[in-house]
Amino acid sequence: MDSFGQFFHGRAAIERSYVDLFSGAYKAGVTSSMVTNMRFVTPNVAIVDLDSEVRLPGQSVRLLQATTVYVKQGGAWFITAHRPRVRAQTLPQNARK
Numbered sequence: 158m159d160s161f162g163q164f165f166h167g168r169a170a171i172e173r174s175y176v177d178l179f180s181g182a183y184k185a186g187v188t189s190s191m192v193t194n195m196r197f198v199t200p201n202v203a204i205v206d207l208d209s210e211v212r213l214p215g216q217s218v219r220l221l222q223a224t225t226v227y228v229k230q231g232g233a234w235f236i237t238a239h240r241p242r243v244r245a246q247t248l249p250q251n252a253r254k
Contacts, residue, residue, distance in 0.1 A: 160241040164241050186213040190223075201229040209241070220244040 158164050161182075177222045179186075194206040204226055211219040223241035227234045 158240050160219075160223075160243055183211060183213065186211050188212075203227045203229075203234075 161240040190209040207223045210219040228237045
């Protein structure tokens, strides 16, 4: 799932969504993320919470929070699910006046 609420399934669709996002809505932007919580459900499954900022030229900072599930297979970690959401204070109707 992306921060606009669209779901993608399969590696090719997810890769295409990132290409589209960073050549479109997030073009010329800078994204930074910080892990705020990490919990190992098993030695091979981790749930990670992130706070992210997307800075786009001439626009307000887009604040996101996400939960990502990682699964370890063959010694490597893979994203199994990613659920970002726009933080409420980022939405226009909640902007400080």
